[in-house]
Amino acid sequence: MSDAPLISVRGEAVLEAEPEIARLSVHLQSQEPDRRAALDRLVERNQRCLELVRSYGEAIERPETGALSITPLLRHRRRDEGEIRGYQGTVWIKLTVTDFAVLGELVTRLGDQERAYVQGPEWALRRDSEVHARAAREAAREAVVRARGYAEALGCRITGLVSLSDEGVGGHVEHMQPMMAYGAAAAGAADEPEPLDLEPATQIVRAAVEARFTATQPESL
Structure with missing residues (x-):
C-alpha cells in the first residue's frame, strides 16, 4: 500500500x-344524477379539451391521460345504495409544453373550459x-x-x-x-379569455x- x-x-x-419545458395538469369534472350520463359528459369534456390541446401542434410535446374515475355521491355519507344522489366523474390530463410563447394563452383557454381545473406551470429542465x-x-x-x-x-x-x-x-x-x-x-360564450x-x-x-x-x-x- x-x-x-x-x-x-x-x-x-x-x-x-x-x-426548457413547462408542465400543466388539467382536471376535468362532470356531475350528473345518472352514472352513464356522468361518464358521457366527462368523455365529451375530455374530447373537447384534447381537441384544444392538439390545435397547438408541436408546441405541446405530449398530452397524457392520467387517472379517470366515476364516483357515487352519497347523501349524508350513508352506504345504502338508495342514498346515492348522483355521480361525479373526473379525468386528469398532463401536458408538457415546449413553446412558452403560447403558454399564457393555453392556460387561460384550458381554465375557461367548463368544469376545468388547471394547475401549473411547473417549470423544468x-x-x-x-x-x-x-x-x-x-x-x-x-x-x-x-x-x-x-x-x-x-x-x-x-x-x-x-x-x-x-x-x-x-x-x-x-x-x-x-x-x-x-x-x-x-x-354560447364567444369571447376568448385574455392570455x-x-x-x-x-x-x-x-x-x-x-x-x-x-x-x-x-x-x-
Missing part, C-alpha cells in the same frame, strides 16, 4: 439556466439537459482546483487521482410560480463530487 499523502476534497458547482452535464464537469474542475490549492499551501504537488465519486446532479425550480384556475364557460403573462422561473442546477488525490511529501513539514 502506498504511503503517499492523500488529499480529499469536495467540488461543487451551482448553475442558473432558463427552463429536460432530464437529459446539457446543463446537468455541464454542472458535473464544473464540479470536477472545482475539486481539482481545490486540491491543488491545499497542496500548494502545504508545499507539495498533486501526483495522481485515487477516486472520484459523483454525489448526484439535480435541478429544481428556485421560484416556482404555480398557477391555479377554475373555468366554467357560459353557454396570462407568465414569466419562466430560473432553474438552479447543483452538482457535487468527492475526490481523493495523491500528493508528494510536504516540503514545509
Whole structure:
C-alpha cells in the first residue's frame, strides 16, 4: 500500500439556466344524477379539451391521460345504495409544453373550459439537459482546483487521482410560480379569455463530487 499523502476534497458547482419545458395538469369534472350520463359528459369534456390541446401542434410535446374515475355521491355519507344522489366523474390530463410563447394563452383557454381545473406551470429542465452535464464537469474542475490549492499551501504537488465519486446532479425550480384556475364557460360564450403573462422561473442546477488525490511529501513539514 502506498504511503503517499492523500488529499480529499469536495467540488461543487451551482448553475442558473432558463427552463426548457413547462408542465400543466388539467382536471376535468362532470356531475350528473345518472352514472352513464356522468361518464358521457366527462368523455365529451375530455374530447373537447384534447381537441384544444392538439390545435397547438408541436408546441405541446405530449398530452397524457392520467387517472379517470366515476364516483357515487352519497347523501349524508350513508352506504345504502338508495342514498346515492348522483355521480361525479373526473379525468386528469398532463401536458408538457415546449413553446412558452403560447403558454399564457393555453392556460387561460384550458381554465375557461367548463368544469376545468388547471394547475401549473411547473417549470423544468429536460432530464437529459446539457446543463446537468455541464454542472458535473464544473464540479470536477472545482475539486481539482481545490486540491491543488491545499497542496500548494502545504508545499507539495498533486501526483495522481485515487477516486472520484459523483454525489448526484439535480435541478429544481428556485421560484416556482404555480398557477391555479377554475373555468366554467357560459353557454354560447364567444369571447376568448385574455392570455396570462407568465414569466419562466430560473432553474438552479447543483452538482457535487468527492475526490481523493495523491500528493508528494510536504516540503514545509
